[in-house]
Amino acid sequence: MHVLEHSYSRNRLLALLPETETQKIKPAFQPIDLPRGTVIVGADRPIDYVYFLCSGIGSVVTVSQEGQRAEAGMFGREGFSPTPAGVGGSVSIHEVLMQVAGHGFRIPIKATLEALPQNPVFANLLARFIQTFASQISYTALCNANYQVDERLARWLLMCHDRVDGDEIALTHDFISLMLAVRRPSVTNALHVLEGRKLVRTERGRITIRDRKGLEEFAGGAYGKPEEEYRRLLGVF
Incomplete structure (x- = not known):
């Protein structure tokens, strides 16, 4: 459990949770190793788990109907994915996969959606991260064009x-x-x-x-x- 506690705090969002909310949410989290190439969720697929990385880098990829692919953004220990879960969504329009191997924690989508209304700081942190991730995606578009x-x-x-x-x-x-x-x-x-x-x-x-x-x-x-x-x-x- 000591190792679990140490790893858990390496995710920036989870480290910012107050102890009261941490203790309520933590039982639903599962530690997981994530080798490079691991697909967290497929494009236009239901979200089974929400991932909070403690190390490694995940890539959020846009996939066209013709199969063309381009990265929209990336995340690591500063955030979580798939982001639709943070606002109550249960389907990901993006493919999310590991570009650099790491490890972290995952929580079932059902437990995530149940936790949001019961833990206001948790919900607020996810919303704040979604805003920062949206700004990253917008700059990816800007950079690709200019x-x-x-x-x-x-x-x-x-x-x-x-x-x-x-x-x-x-x-x-x-x-x-x-x-x-x-x-x-x-x-x-x-x-x-x-x-x-x-x-x-x-x-x-x-x-x-x-x-x-x-x-x-x-x-x-x-x-x-x-x-x-x-x-x-x-x-x-």
Whole structure:
């Protein structure tokens, strides 16, 4: 139970709960390991569980009727997914999967929906996170329309870096191309740009952040506004 308590508090939202609500909700939570590629929920599928990560990174992917895919946003230990559950929804229009392996807790959708009206702080925290996540999605749309691939990649790597311990991120070029909705050669070229500026180092299946400040400067306006919104509403990651 000591290990469970320690892990539980690593999720930012769960750590902010008052003890009274924590004790009421905690019995419904189940610890779970989440390998890379784990599908939390499929697109247009019923939500069975709501996930609160303690480590790792989840990717929220929009899937068209023709099967085209693009990442809409990401989340880690600062939040939860699928977000419709936070406002009483029981179906996810997005696919949610793990892009970086981790672990966390899941709670059945029925228990989540029952907990919302009975635990006002819990409900408020989920609503606040949904607002911050909406701002992230809006900036993804802005960046996809107005920024170069290398700047978008810089933003995406910064967002990943925010959600992991240390400077190494386990990522493949194929996965990055899916997340940025560009072809793999475009990812390779963008990584070469960042490597040439000594901002990152790439190895097979791994990217190391070498110069965080320089990466932020390179990303410019593509990065930072949704992170400010999170700090305003919920504090630091």
